[in-house]
Amino acid sequence: MWDYLTDPTGMGRYRKGLAAQEAAQREELERVQGKMDTLGQEYTQAGQQIAAGYSPLAGLVPEAAARLQQDYSVTPTAYQYQGNVNQFLDPSIAYQQDQARRSLESSAAARGNLMSGAAAKAIADRAQQIGAQGYADAYARMERDRGYGANQAQQNYLNQVAQQQQRYNQAQQLGQFGLQGLAGQTGGIRYGTTGSVSTRAPSYGQMIDPTAGLGDMRAGQMSGEFTGGLLTGFLGGQEKKNEGAKSGLLSDFALF
DSSP states (O other): OHHHHHOTTSHHHHHHHHHHHHHHHHHHHHHHHHHHHHHHHHHHHHHHHHHHHTHHHHTHHHHHHHHHTSOOOOOOOOOOOOOOGGGGSOTTHHHHHHHHHHHHHHHHHHHTOTTSHHHHHHHHHHHHHHHHHHHHHHHHHHHHHHHHHHHHHHHHHHHHHHHHHHHHHHHHHHHHHHHHHHHHHHHHHHHHHHHHHHHHHHHHTOOOOOSTTHHHHHHHHHHHHHHHHHHHHHHHHHHHHHHHHHHHHHHHHHHO
16 A cells, blocks of 8 residues: 555556666676677687697798799700710720731731732731721710710709609699698688677577566556556546536526
8 A cells, every 4th residue: 555655656666667677688688698708709719729720731821832933944955975986996906906917917928928919908908997897896885875875864854854843743732731721720710700700699689588677567557557547437427427517507407
């Protein structure tokens, strides 16, 4: 009765209950948002840790880029043979020619025609044959040496090309590792950002409807309804009295 007498319309208690509910809503929402913020920070930290794990690989990108810009071409060098046939002549050719001469002279002397033109021609022909054969052998040895040198130069060129190709492949592989590191960093950051946003978003759009203040709000409504009912009854009674008075006046006027 005291509550009703002090607040017959119930507006005071209703406002009190409404304020209590709003305060409870703020408190609950802050609690939920704080919890979601913590979870969101955990996602962010996890993403940062993932990204940090890929940092060593991502750090390879500048080095790989610099190495890939290097010139890996190999300029072939024309093979220049420095030898000559004289270097391959058999030093014993002169000895062989001298021995052949001595043999032919001995044979001609035995036959008694040492001083004949035929003997001299035979000696000259034999010396020429030995010299020509020695030169041919020397030339063949020189050609083998020239071919070996040319093949060696070609092989050296191919080895240089292979080494440069290997260096380029290593730089390219280094770049691939670096790109994988960058992709891993991006994925880690995306994981942290997406997880953080998706965790926080529902709580910031959530409506909290606690029971705090509902008792005062209902009590205020009841007081207002009761007072409204009394006023309605009072005003209705007054209206009936006024209608009765009007009827009596009309009756008196009719009689008059």
